[in-house]
Amino acid sequence: xxxxxxxxxxxxxxxxxxxxxxxxxxxxxxxxxxxxxxxxxxxxxxxxxxxxxxxxxxxxxxxxxxxxxxxxxxxxxxxxxxxxxxxxxxxxxxxxxxxxxxxxxxxxxxxxxxxxxxxxxxxxxxxxxxxxxxxxxxxxxxxxxxxxxxxxxxxxxxxxxxxxxxxxxxxxxxxxxxxxxxxxxxxxxxxxxxxxxxxxxxxxxxxxxxxxxxxxxxxxxxxxxxxxxxxxxxxxxxxxxxxxxxxxxxxxxxxxxxxxxxxxxxxxxxxxxxxxxxxxxxxxxxxxxxxxxxxxxxxxxxxxxxxxxxxxxxxxxxxxxxxxxxxxxxxxxxxxxxxxxxxxxxxxxxxxxxxxxxxxxxxxxxxxxxxxxxxxxxxxxxxxxxxxxxxxx
Amino acid sequence: xxxxxxxxxxxxxxxxxxxxxxxxxxxxxxxxxxxxxxxxxxxxxxxxxxxxxxxxxxxxxxxxxxxxxxxxxxxxxxxxxxxxxxxxxxxxxxxxxxxxxxxxxxxxxxxxxxxxxxxxxxxxxxxxxxxxxxxxxxxxxxxxxxxxxxxxxxxxxxxxxxxxxxxxxxxxxxxxxxxxxxxxxxxxxxxxxxxxxxxxxxxxxxxxxxxxxxxxxxxxxxxxxxxxxxxxxxxxxxxxxxxxxxxxxxxxxxxxxxxxxxxxxxxxxxxxxxxxxxxxxxxxxxxxxxxxxxxxxxxxxxxxxxxxxxxxxxxxxxxxxxxxxxxxxxxxxxxxxxxxxxxxxxxxxxxxxxxxxxxxxxxxxxxxxxxxxxx
Numbered sequence: 017x018x019x020x021x022x023x024x025x026x027x028x029x030x031x032x033x034x035x036x037x038x039x040x041x042x043x044x045x046x047x048x049x050x051x052x053x054x055x056x057x058x059x060x061x062x063x064x065x066x067x068x069x070x071x072x073x074x075x076x077x078x079x080x081x082x083x084x085x086x087x088x089x090x091x092x093x094x095x096x097x098x099x100x101x102x103x104x105x106x107x108x109x110x111x112x113x114x115x116x117x118x119x120x121x122x123x124x125x126x127x128x129x130x131x132x133x134x135x136x137x138x139x140x141x142x143x144x145x146x147x148x149x150x151x152x153x154x155x156x157x158x159x160x161x162x163x164x165x166x167x168x169x170x171x172x173x174x175x176x177x178x179x180x181x182x183x184x185x186x187x188x189x190x191x192x193x194x195x196x197x198x199x200x201x202x203x204x205x206x207x208x209x210x211x212x213x214x215x216x217x218x219x220x221x222x223x224x225x226x227x228x229x230x231x232x233x234x235x236x237x238x239x240x241x242x243x244x245x246x247x248x249x250x251x252x253x254x255x256x257x258x259x260x261x262x263x264x265x266x267x268x269x270x271x272x273x274x275x276x277x278x279x280x281x282x283x284x285x286x287x288x289x290x291x292x293x294x295x296x297x298x299x300x301x302x303x304x305x306x307x308x309x310x311x312x313x314x315x316x317x318x319x320x321x322x323x324x325x326x327x328x329x330x331x332x333x334x335x336x337x338x339x340x341x342x343x344x345x346x347x348x349x350x351x352x353x354x355x356x357x358x359x360x361x362x363x364x365x366x367x368x369x370x371x372x373x374x375x376x377x378x379x380x381x382x383x384x385x386x387x388x389x390x391x392x393x394x395x396x397x398x399x400x401x402x403x404x405x406x407x408x409x
Numbered sequence: 410x411x412x413x414x415x416x417x418x419x420x421x422x423x424x425x426x427x428x429x430x431x432x433x434x435x436x437x438x439x440x441x442x443x444x445x446x447x448x449x450x451x452x453x454x455x456x457x458x459x460x461x462x463x464x465x466x467x468x469x470x471x472x473x474x475x476x477x478x479x480x481x482x483x484x485x486x487x488x489x490x491x492x493x494x495x496x497x498x499x500x501x502x503x504x505x506x507x508x509x510x511x512x513x514x515x516x517x518x519x520x521x522x523x524x525x526x527x528x529x530x531x532x533x534x535x536x537x538x539x540x541x542x543x544x545x546x547x548x549x550x551x552x553x554x555x556x557x558x559x560x561x562x563x564x565x566x567x568x569x570x571x572x573x574x575x576x577x578x579x580x581x582x583x584x585x586x587x588x589x590x591x592x593x594x595x596x597x598x599x600x601x602x603x604x605x606x607x608x609x610x611x612x613x614x615x616x617x618x619x620x621x622x623x624x625x626x627x628x629x630x631x632x633x634x635x636x637x638x639x640x641x642x643x644x645x646x647x648x649x650x651x652x653x654x655x656x657x658x659x660x661x662x663x664x665x666x667x668x669x670x671x672x673x674x675x676x677x678x679x680x681x682x683x684x685x686x687x688x689x690x691x692x693x694x695x696x697x698x699x700x701x702x703x704x705x706x707x708x709x710x711x712x713x714x715x716x717x718x719x720x721x722x723x724x725x726x727x728x729x730x731x732x733x734x735x736x737x738x739x740x741x742x743x744x745x746x747x748x749x750x751x752x753x754x755x756x757x758x759x760x761x762x763x764x765x766x767x768x769x770x771x772x773x774x775x776x777x778x779x780x781x782x783x784x
Contacts, residue, residue: 017712301776405671
């Protein structure tokens with residue numbers, strides 16, 4: 017066993033850390049504020065800056081604009097960015113698409129998309145869920161009907177993150193309505209600026225505008241934008257979801273460590289009802305417990321990153337990563353609000369206003385994290401059936 | 410980064426699993442728990458043949474010269490097999506000798522430990538004192554060149570079997586920070602009274618009363634009155650091993666539960682198809698994944714001689730609570746059959762409670778973690 021990062025990985029971590037200190041992520045304009053996943057908010061300007069550094073394509077092959085590095089290097093850079101609350105939202109979904117392009121795309125597609133994705137000249141969202149196909153993706157009803165060199169797509173997608181801020185979308189649609197449900201699905205690369213595509217942001221219960229719905233009406237997509245084989249879209253989607261579960265949550269511990277540090281700072285400073293908060297034993301125990309859980313989350317994440325780095329499947333390990341990170345995030349937000357107390361509702365201008373705002377937002381927004389990308393219940397089903405080989409119900 | 414055991418460690422694990430399955434199956438464990446001694450010399454002799462008591466002892470003292478990670482691999486399997494007996498308690502004593510003893514003491518003791526002739530145990534806790542070393546009341550008073558020991562120790566594992574007991578004391582004129590020592594005590598001395606305590610899981614723990622026991626300086630380990638840091642480190646190492654043992658046990662609990670869920674038919678289908686039970690099993694798996702890697706990480710730190718105090722407190726906090734949760738859910742999954750004395754599950758679920766307290770429970774560990782995160 018060895019839990020050290022390699023010298024290359026440590027070097028990159030140091031570079032990212034210095035970069036974040038020199039060019040603070042918060043100094044870049046944001047389209048979406050940090051939502052506390054651990055991967056910050058959405059900022060095209062910052063993402064493009066990362067592109068200039070080559071850090072959007074660390075593990076891609078060089079011929080496609082990549083750095084030719086390892087998945088573990090990419091992970092280390094993401095972890096360091098997370099601690100600095102740097103916006104990684106903008107390229108996170110793109111990276112899942114890039115993985116799909118690298119494994120299933122043809123040469124022409126790779127050359128068309130990857131180099132410009134590496135520079136954040138184009139950003140991607142993913143359109144999988146539909147009103148009638150949430151946890152049950154096989155129920156996908158959006159149709160793509162072949163018409164000469166084109167597919168004509170009609171339907172509706174819901175919950176893509178940032179489709180209103182990205183140019184392209186990886187879209188799942190049914191190409192063979194007569195085949196068994198799992199056999200007639202295909203994936204397409206769709207420019208959301210094309211005629212017939214309408215993207216509307218959805219305002220969530222935290223007041224954030226990161227999710228969207230996409231309406232597709234007679235959208236003509238050239239067959240060169242079919243990714244992978246026709247009617248074989250599902251494995252690609254599962255792979256993308258596996259990556260999404262992992263990359264979307266694998267750095268939560270690093271971002272949340274900063275939240276915990278700020279809470280500790282507050283507790284060391286604040287008094288309530290005439291008592292110093294730091295003398296409260298229950299509170300000390302609760303914060304220590306969060307620290308323990310962050311360490312557990314970190315080690316679970318490292319394990320999955322290590323598997324992924326060797327090109328191994330993380331089909332259920334990614335669910336462990338996700339379920340743990342999401343529920344830990346909710347506990348942290350709850351603990352934060354408990355500590356900040358009823359005063360959290362005050363809007364007055366104290367030095368802790370920012371912290372109050374953050375935790376109030378986290379409390380509301382974290383509600384959605386155990387739903388997005390597959391509910392915790394679906395993750396547990398995956399762990400039970402794929403991880404433990406229990407029979408499907 | 411590497412999450413795997415070495416090939417040799419994997420061989421050791423397999424050998425241990427096979428050996429314990431054959432020589433100390435769960436039926437035997439149940440018999441040993443009811444047995445007054447809780448131990449058979451035959452099993453101990455076989456374990457000695459495999460080199461286990463000397464696994465961590467350097468070759469120059471007749472040991473195998475294994476690493477800390479080797480011991481972690483072995484102890485994990487012992488947890489999996491629900492092994493009872495003095496191996497673990499003697500191992501903690503062995504670590505004390507390795508960490509704190511003089512060259513002379515090592516030369517005297519280690520070869521005998523490695524050859525299975527000397528079984529050790531350690532005595533830290535006292536009535537009203539857990540593992541907070543500053544609170545220790547057991548007293549060593551200087552009398553000329555000798556020491557006189559007085560005090561009561563609690564939860565001393567396998568004191569009835571041990572040839573030598575390492576007793577933590579404070580010394581008379583000591584300040585709170587200093588003045589802690591470990592003494593080598595003969596449990597059979599007329600000044601020492603051991604009486605067995607009734608325990609949750611039937612493991613053998615004793616209350617030990619020491620009255621006016623006179624010991625020479627040669628029976629004291631380490632530099633006089635400066636033992637606290639060393640004893641702290643020793644307890645932390647023992648805690649890592651306890652986590653490994655718990656983790657092995659938790660793995661077995663999950664495995665038996667998954668098997669049961671696949672085989673038990675109700676409503677004309679395996680109960681493992683039911684969502685509620687799948688959720689239980691998944692929660693057990695998540696808790697166990699956490700136990701594994703938080704334990705391996707700190708074990709690796711010990712192995713590499715890196716600072717690990719905070720890591721081990723976090724690991725034991727997690728393992729204490731996670732193992733208990735895993736057992737609770739395992740019982741729900743098994744239904745009534747797991748409630749029977751002859752079922753394997755209670756061996757583990759009762760042990761999980763004992764392990765929770767060993768070397769400090771979650772609350773104890775988190776008091777330390779709270780300081781470490783800056784509170």
